[in-house]
Structures are given as C-alpha cells and as structure tokens.
Amino acid sequence: MATVKAPRGTEDVLPGRSEQWSRLEAVTREVMASYGYREIRTPVFEHTELFVRGAGEATDVVEKEMYTFADRSGRSITLRPEGTAPVARAYIEHGMKLWPQPVKLFYIGPMFRYERPQAGRLRQHYQIGAEALGCGDPALDAEAILLPIELFRRLGLSGFSVHLNSIGCPRCRPAYRERLLEYLRPRAAQLCESCQRRLERSPLRVLDCKVPTCRAVTEAAPRSFDYLCDDCRVHFETLQGHLGALGVSYTLDPRLVRGFDYYTRTVFEVLSDQLGAQNALAGGGRYDGLVESLGGPPTPGVGFASGMERAMLAASSAGKAGGIEDGRAGWIDVYVASAAPARRREALLVTRRLREQGWRVETDYEGRSLRAQLRWADRAGARVAVIVGEEETSEPGDPMVVRHLARGEQQRADDAQVVALVGRWLA
Numbered sequence: 001m002a003t004v005k006a007p008r009g010t011e012d013v014l015p016g017r018s019e020q021w022s023r024l025e026a027v028t029r030e031v032m033a034s035y036g037y038r039e040i041r042t043p044v045f046e047h048t049e050l051f052v053r054g055a056g057e058a059t060d061v062v063e064k065e066m067y068t069f070a071d072r073s074g075r076s077i078t079l080r081p082e083g084t085a086p087v088a089r090a091y092i093e094h095g096m097k098l099w100p101q102p103v104k105l106f107y108i109g110p111m112f113r114y115e116r117p118q119a120g121r122l123r124q125h126y127q128i129g130a131e132a133l134g135c136g137d138p139a140l141d142a143e144a145i146l147l148p149i150e151l152f153r154r155l156g157l158s159g160f161s162v163h164l165n166s167i168g169c170p171r172c173r174p175a176y177r178e179r180l181l182e183y184l185r186p187r188a189a190q191l192c193e194s195c196q197r198r199l200e201r202s203p204l205r206v207l208d209c210k211v212p213t214c215r216a217v218t219e220a221a222p223r224s225f226d227y228l229c230d231d232c233r234v235h236f237e238t239l240q241g242h243l244g245a246l247g248v249s250y251t252l253d254p255r256l257v258r259g260f261d262y263y264t265r266t267v268f269e270v271l272s273d274q275l276g277a278q279n280a281l282a283g284g285g286r287y288d289g290l291v292e293s294l295g296g297p298p299t300p301g302v303g304f305a306s307g308m309e310r311a312m313l314a315a316s317s318a319g320k321a322g323g324i325e326d327g328r329a330g331w332i333d334v335y336v337a338s339a340a341p342a343r344r345r346e347a348l349l350v351t352r353r354l355r356e357q358g359w360r361v362e363t364d365y366e367g368r369s370l371r372a373q374l375r376w377a378d379r380a381g382a383r384v385a386v387i388v389g390e391e392e393t394s395e396p397g398d399p400m401v402v403r404h405l406a407r408g409e410q411q412r413a414d415d416a417q418v419v420a421l422v423g424r425w426l427a
C-alpha cells in the first residue's frame with residue numbers, strides 16, 4: 001500500500017529544529033512583552049471576504065495565492081494568508097475601541113498561500129507579527145521598525161538597515177497616482193506583461209516589480225514622498241527624526257510599496273547585511289484605513305510581520321551566539337538505568353522523583369542490557385546517569401550508582417542521597 005505523505009508545500013519541524021523554534025518563540029514573547037504587546041490568537045481560517053476587503057481585490061495574494069475553498073455548507077473560507085486583517089477584524093468584533101488605546105497585539109502562527117512551492121516558499125509558513133491599533137502617532141511607526149530589529153539583534157544578527165517610504169493617504173495619493181500614470185503610460189510597452197496588465201488598476205505595484213526592464217523604466221519615476229499632503233509630510237519627517245534619534249539607519253526607497261492595498265503613509269522593510277540585500281527580515285507599515293474598510297470605526301494602525309523560517313535561517317547563520325541552541329545537542333539531563341531486571345520498578349520510581357525536580361529524565365522501557373542503556377543515554381545527551389544497582393545480580397534495596405558521564409566519575413548513593421547528588425552534578 002502506498003504511504004501517505006505530507007501535502008506539497010508543507011514541512012514537518014522535527015525534534016532538533018523544534019527546540020530552536022520554541023526558543024525563537026520565547027525570545028519573541030520576551031521582546032513583545034518589553035514593548036507592551038500582548039498575544040492574540042486568531043483562527044487560521046476566516047471568511048474569504050475579510051481578505052478581499054482587507055488586502056484589496058487586485059493584490060497578488062488575493063488574485064492568485066489564497067488558499068480558498070467552500071466548506072460543507074458552501075461558505076467561502078480562506079486559510080489566512082496574513083495576520084493583519086484578522087487582527088483588525090478581532091479589534092472590531094471585540095469592541096477594542098473601548099480598551100485603553102493604543103491596543104498593541106502580537107501573533108505567532110501559520111499563514112497559508114497557494115502557489116507553486118519553491119525554495120523557502122512554503123504553502124504553510126509561519127509568521128511573527130505585531131499590530132498597534134487606535135493611535136496614529138509616528139512614534140508607533142518607529143516602534144514597529146525598532147521592534148523587529150531588537151528581536152533579530154537578540155537572535156545574534158547585526159548590520160541592520162531599513163528601507164523606508166511613505167505612500168501617502170487617500171487625500172494625497174490620488175494626485176501622486178495620476179502623476180505616476182502619466183509617467184508610466186507612454187512607457188507601457190517597455191513594461192513586463194503583468195505590469196502592463198495592472199498598470200491602470202494599481203500603478204504603484206509597477207514600482208516594486210523585480211523585472212529588470214520594469215526597474216529601468218521606474219528608475220526615474222515620480223516618488224510618492226515628493227507628493228505628500230502636509231499631514232503626511234509632517235508624519236513622515238517626524239518618523240525620520242525619531243529613527244535618527246534612536247540610531248536606526250534608514251534609506252528612503254521610493255520603490256517600496258508593499259503588497260497590500262491597505263497601507264497608508266509609512267511602509268518599511270528591515271534588512272540585515274548578514275543575509276544579503278535581497279532578503280527582508282521583516283516588513284510592515286501603517287494602515288489607517290483598514291479597520292474602517294472592514295466596517296469598524298475610523299482607527300489608525302501600524303505593524304510589521306516577519307517570516308519565521310527566514311528568522312530561523314538568520315539566527316542559525318548568526319551562530320550559537322544567537323541564543324538558539326542546536327536541539328540535537330541533547331534532549332535529556334539524566335538517564336536512569338537498571339542494572340538488573342529485578343530493579344526496573346525502582347528505576348521507574350527514581351525516574352519520577354528526578355522528573356519532579358524539573359530535570360529532563362529518561363529511562364529504559366525495553367529491558368536492554370546495561371551497556372545498551374548507557375549507549376542510549378549518550379545518544380540523548382545525558383550528563384548524569386543513575387544506575388539502579390551495580391551489577392546484574394543486584395537485588396532490590398542494594399545501593400545505586402550515580403555517574404557523571406563526561407567525567408567518568410561515579411559515586412554510590414542510597415535512595416535518600418540520590419536526588420541531592422544528581423542535583424550537584426547537574427549544577
């Protein structure tokens with residue numbers, strides 16, 4: 001019979017890596033807490049309409065990449081492609097407008113996109129993200145940029161740079177859009193096929209096209225930050241002043257527009273020169289119109305998201321200094337072996353007592369020889385072994401031996417001494 005395999009574009013995170021993932025999540029929770037963000041867990045599936053209204057119909061994600069299906073009642077359901085629209089929905093649904101503003105939320109979880117799986121682009125992938133809702137102050141934009149930098153710094157990365165742009169607001173963007181169209185229309189023939197198709201509908205997306213001929217065309221295109229209204233200009237200048245004061249180096253990048261329609265004003269990407277210029281570690285921006293477009297009260301918001309697979313890669317390339325230890329180094333502290341079959345029940349009792357101390361303890365379940373048990377202990381990375389009995393003829397009640405596996409040193413212990421001795425050797 002054929003075996004069942006995991007669906008295309010998914011992966012199993014196995015022991016060895018899963019410890020690293022947990023560590024990344026723990027560091028994330030620490031950093032988020034220090035910035036005043038609290039965790040939100042939204043469902044992995046939502047009504048399709050949420051993403052169509054949130055991200056915008058003409059975006060690549062909504063057009064081609066959503067994992068959408070009809071459930072058994074014929075409702076259109078989508079596995080969430082991103083985390084911001086669900087958080088905005090929850091903000092409205094739970095009346096968070098009445099909470100102290102800003103409401104700062106973070107999430108860690110799987111996102112889904114239906115596309116041809118390729119290197120590093122999984123159909124189920126994980127994201128870390130944070131959203132600050134209910135306040136339009138540029139200091140929150142600065143925080144949304146600083147937070148992922150702080151997170152990656154704690155994972156051992158350095159050499160950060162920020163690409164920054166402001167794409168204006170519904171008041172100033174239409175005029176810029178018109179100027180951009182005036183510039184692009186006469187050059188349309190030089191654009192790639194997909195840019196020609198989306199030119200009239202979303203000309204800003206032409207700016208971030210990676211096709212070389214498109215890049216050549218947009219090189220001298222009008223820049224959005226030259227067309228900002230007064231409010232947007234002051235917001236953008238204040239943000240830049242904050243970043244300068246915080247020592248965050250940034251580059252103005254007029255091509256940066258990001259993939260979703262809901263962005264207003266600030267858009268940014270955080271890069272590290274340790275990963276190469278192509279790879280953004282995090283991206284985000286301000287989305288002052290999103291909550292309203294989902295039927296909520298006018299509510300400004302700003303946030304960022306970061307791919308966890310990318311973060312893991314970054315952390316492991318930064319080495320163990322990153323604080324993400326290699327889980328393969330060992331997963332138990334103490335191994336409890338029994339020297340004789342007659343002492344297996346005692347081994348079970350000692351195992352439980354040691355586990356109650358909070359140590360990671362494993363024992364034999366298969367009646368293996370003492371030699372085989374100690375080999376197993378070594379593979380699992382145990383530092384200390386408790387051998388219940390000294391030889392195969394040992395009887396219940398005979399002394400135990402506690403052995404420091406790296407030093408080869410060992411000491412006899414009775415039932416009353418064993419916990420203290422193990423504790424001393426693990427310290």
Ligand SMILES: [Zn+2]
Pocket residue numbers: 168169170171172173228229230231232233
């Ligand atoms: Zn504006």
Ligand SMILES: [Zn+2]
Pocket residue numbers: 191192193194195206209210211214
């Ligand atoms: Zn193009």
